[in-house]
Amino acid sequence: MERDLTPLFDPKSVAVVGASDDPAKYGHAVAAQALRAPGRRPVHLVNRRGGTVLGRRAATSLTEIGEPVELVVVSVPGAGFEAAVEEALACGARAIVGITAGFAETGTAGLARQQALAARVREAGAVLVGPNCLGxxxxxxxxxxxxxxxxxxxxALxxxxxxxxxxLQLRMQRHGLGFSRFVSLGNQADVTLVDLxxxxxxxEGTAAIAVYAEDFGDGRAFAQAAAVAGKPVVLLTAGRGTASARSAQSHTGALTTSSDVVAAACRDAGVELVATPREMTVVLAARSSGSRACGRRTAVFTDGGGHxxxxxxxxxxxGLDVPELGATTQGRLRAQLWEQSAVGNPVDLAGMGEQNPRSYAETMGGLLAADEVDAVLMTGYFGGYAAAGGGLGGGGATLAEGEEQAAHEVVAHWRATPKPLVVQSMYPQSPSCRALAAAGIPVFSATEDAARALAATVTGASGPPGVAPLPPAAAPLGDAGYHGVRGLLxxxxxxxxxxxxxxxxxxLLAAADEFPGPYVLKALHLLHKSDAGGVALRLADRQALLAAYRQMHARLGAPAYSVEAMADLDDGIELIVGVNRDPRFGPVAMVGLGGVLTEALHDVAFALAPLPAxxxxxxxxxLRSAALFAGVRGKPAVDVAAAADVIERITTVAAAHPEIAELEVNPLLVRPDGVLALDSRAVLA
Known part of the structure; x- marks a missing residue:
């Protein structure tokens, strides 16, 4: 259920408890900011000593104010925090911002205090941001x-x-971006990242949501909220390199890291995942233009071959494609440009801009109009003619005027099409580039930033974002042994x-009479049977099966074995399908090339489970090896649709059993005529 945060963001009145005249105290900075808009709502300053703060009379307590206060900021020493919150609730507070530290971040005792505090606030029907936040x-x-x-x-940050x-503010200002809201998350004792x-x-005032989070709380709920936000969500997070399950006992668990989980959740939810504040700014600048590409076919347009x-x-x-342009498009460009220009892709004016600056606009119009082009990246010298001291002869007036005119024509061509356009320029602050930026076309000084920005405008190749809901919890798995898991699946x-x-x-011999050979013999109660020499394949008949059993039992002494019909491996491809339960994001699926080389090949992909077909x-x-599915070296194509259907079934089972920490089918044999699971295992939480 979504919470009403109106008292937090648009309160009828505000009080700052712990307001101070001492510049070294946080209560001084917050009080000074609160007084910037005294005409919007009443602002009360509270200091237990009374007197004046920032030239205004300070109340000694909230009670002394004598009227309800809807939002209270508490910036007092930790020992007095609970008492301040109780007084705020008694005075009608509907929202509290806890600046004070000393709670969950300090250990078990602090966590207990924090949990009791959050419960009290919720019981009163109020909301709390923090504690341990910055406002x-x-x-x-x-x-x-x-x-x-x-x-x-x-x-909104x-x-x-x-x-x-x-x-971020310093970086965003260069692109004309600013903040609708800023929220310091703090410990998220009550109001969580998901709520925000x-x-x-x-x-209505927020066009994009930027998040820096080290603790997601309920990561799946965050992904679900982002998927339906209807606005760009850009995430910068830290600590993604550590393994999510260091004690993993399956291939899936061993291969799944926190980085994989976060990336999978972001892809499923349509969240742009970035690694640095600079990249976050680049993506926000790109998404603020409003243009989205329906494909990855990119035309690179330049005035210099190197660029x-x-x-x-x-x-x-x-992740973009730069294909050679078709004959029709090349012919149209050739008609606009001179002989030495290149029109294949990249498209290079090759000096024509110095003869006719408006050739930039004419060529841009042709590229944006081409059906085979999804987006355009312009790079190089554009902006130099109008820049002070740039261009030939110091940027002569004629060239500068022509270039600025070209910039306005480029804007007109761009506005006539929904296709994204991103510019890299040696002179991003020139009048010509400022004209592009003012119209909403992102302009960057670094080529890699321009490319990343353009990639951020491409709609997802796997369809619209979405996080499948978890299925209802099934009855707990009673038998986690090999045949118990097999029966469940x-x-x-x-x-x-x-x-x-x-x-x-x-x-053993009775089992051999129930179905014909060839046979497979597996030693049970071993997590990695193949690694331990607990699997014997292609046992032609009863005698071969019995011999393999005696040899294996003498070596391993397993309490039980499985006799199975040998599958036809010809023309098949072995996959791995696994689900690992992450403490923040819940069940996470892994699919990829399987068999005994799973960890060596590491050709796998991740998504939140359950995974729709x-x-x-x-x-x-x-996958890197996806070409194998279509058939290579005379082999027939395999049934990918059947494999996808079985993957959905496996991941749904895992998602419905929270007691299963790891579930894996490896290999899952995909053939031209269907799918067969050849081995499975489960590890209980």
Missing amino acids: IADNTTELYLASDTFTPGGV LSQSGNLALE VQDCARH GVIAADAAEAA TAAGVPFPQAREVSSEAE GRAAALLRG
């Missing part, structure tokens, strides 16, 4: 309750770092070869 601000309602001033704009907010994403999605080649490489590194529609569990030679097929086709 909030909402430029759309003139609410200033943080120590710093934020330039107004359309980005939800951050666990105050300094990061300051860096949901509220910012409803907020064109470098930009083409950067575009491909960012078989009941869900996952096909297996015929098999029987045996524990003696007599049972359509998304499973998209993940399979995105």
